[in-house]
Amino acid sequence: xxxxxxxxxxxxxxxxxxxxxxxxxxxxxxxxxxxxxxxxxxxxxxxxxxxxxxxxxxxxxxxxxxxxxxxxxxxxxxxxxxxxxxxxxxxxxxxxxxxxxxxxxxxxxxxxxxxxxxxxxxxxxxxxxxxxxxxxxxxxxxxxxxxxxxxxxxxxxxxxxxxxxxxxxxxxxxxxxxxxxxxxxxxxxxxxxxxxxxxxxxxxxxxxxxxxxxxxxxxxxxxxxxxxxxxxxxxxxxxxxxxxxxx
Numbered sequence: 370x371x372x373x374x375x376x377x378x379x380x381x382x383x384x385x386x387x388x389x390x391x392x393x394x395x396x397x398x399x400x401x402x403x404x405x406x407x408x409x410x411x412x413x414x415x416x417x418x419x420x421x422x423x424x425x426x427x428x429x430x431x432x433x434x435x436x437x438x439x440x441x442x443x444x445x446x447x448x449x450x451x452x453x454x455x456x457x458x459x460x461x462x463x464x465x466x467x468x469x470x471x472x473x474x475x476x477x478x479x480x481x482x483x484x485x486x487x488x489x490x491x492x493x494x495x496x497x498x499x500x501x502x503x504x505x506x507x508x509x510x511x512x513x514x515x516x517x518x519x520x521x522x523x524x525x526x527x528x529x530x531x532x533x534x535x536x537x538x539x540x541x542x543x544x545x546x547x548x549x550x551x552x553x554x555x556x557x558x559x560x561x562x563x564x565x566x567x568x569x570x571x572x573x574x575x576x577x578x579x580x581x582x583x584x585x586x587x588x589x590x591x592x593x594x595x596x597x598x599x600x601x602x603x604x605x606x607x608x609x610x611x612x613x614x615x616x
Contacts, residue, residue, distance in 0.1 A: 371419070372416045372417075372419035372420040373416050373419075373420065375412075376416060378409075380409070380412075380413050380416070381416070381420070383413070384413070384416070384417040384420060387400060387595075388417075388421075391560065391593045392559070392560065397593075398587045398588060398592070398593060398594060399587050399593075399594045399595075399596065400593075400594070400595050400596070401596050401597075401598060401600065402414075402595065402596070402597040402598070403598060403599070403600040404597075404599065405599050405601070405602075406569075406570075406599055406602070410566065410567075410597040410598075410599075411431075411566055411567065411597070413597070414429065414564050414566050414595070414597055415429070417564070417595075418562075418564055421562050422456075422553075424553055424554050424555075424559075425550075425553055425554055425559060425560070425561065425562060426453060426456055426457075426546060426549030426550055426552075426553045426554070426560075426561035426562070427452075427456075427561065427562045427563075427564065428448055428449050428452045428453060428561070428562070428563045428564065429448070429452070429564045429566065430444070430445055430448045430449075430563065430564065430565050430566065431566050431567050432444075432565055432566065432567050432568045432570075432571050432575070432576070432579060433566075433567035433568075433570040433571050434567070436571040436572050436575040436576075440478070440578070441575055441578055441579035441582060441583075442477075442478055442578075442579075442582040442583075443478060445565075445579070445582075445583065446474040446478075449470075449542075449545070449563065450467060450470060450471060450474070453467075453545055453546070453549045453561070454467050456549055456552065456553055457545075457548050457549050457552045457553075458552065462548075463548060466541075466544050466545055466548050467545065469541045469544070470541040470542065470544070470545045472541075473537050473538040473540075473541040473542075474538060474541075476537070476538070477535055477537075477538040535585060538586075539586060539588075539589050542586060542589050542592070543589050543590050543591055543592075546560070546561035546589070546591040546592055547591055549561050550591060560591055560592060560593040561591055561592055561593070562593050562594075562595060563592060563593070563594050563595070564595045564597070565579075565583075565594065565595065565596045565597065566597045567597070568580075568596060568597070568598045568603060569598040569599040569600075569602040569603045569606070570602075571606070572606075573605075573606035573607075573609040574609075576603060576606045577606060577607060
């Protein structure tokens with residue numbers, strides 16, 4: 370069945386409008402398709418994906434189907450890698466691009482993963498300073514200032530390295546989408562579309578973490594992100610994580 374064969378509500382015209390808008394303005398990187406549950410967001414994205422596949426690189430990621438996996442960054446990167454790899458082929462050059470993307474993605478995962486234990490958590494503190502907080506007494510408390518200084522310097526250096534890792538990942542992502550554009554659209558100037566569906570149906574923590582991890586890559590040249598959500602429902606997820614005071 371071809372794209373839009375079952376389109377009875379003129380949604381193809383909406384997809385055409387959005388595509389023209391996205392490709393006519395480089396400043397527009399992200400679009401949120403806001404609609405309540407059951408109103409056809411997945412139908413719209415699935416048919417738009419089929420239309421785009423004719424001459425554009427495109428990745429479809431169903432967040433709800435993957436929210437059991439733990440870290441959303443891994444699932445999304447796997448979708449990008451697997452789907453674009455199929456679209457660009459497997460020449461020596463293309464295999465090298467995919468490998469570099471995978472390698473940088475692995476480094477970026479560790480660089481940007483949420484910190485499970487804060488700096489002053491006992492385990493981290495002991496690892497950095499060699500001081501067991503539970504066993505500290507007045508005689509060794511003077512070690513605290515020195516250990517804190519060491520810890521802060523360590524965090525600063527780690528942050529610098531993390532920034533370099535993320536920048537490296539952005540470069541390899543750009544190379545991958547550029548190759549997809551060259552193969553699919555015969556034009557490196559045409560964008561690759563990353564469609565993220567069912568975000569509002571995910572576990573609150575998963576949905577928010579996915580947005581927090583992906584937002585750093587919204588500015589990657591050659592990428593256009595389409596996120597389909599019930600924004601009201603997603604707001605409930607945000608409140609579940611950050612508090613009910615958010616509006």
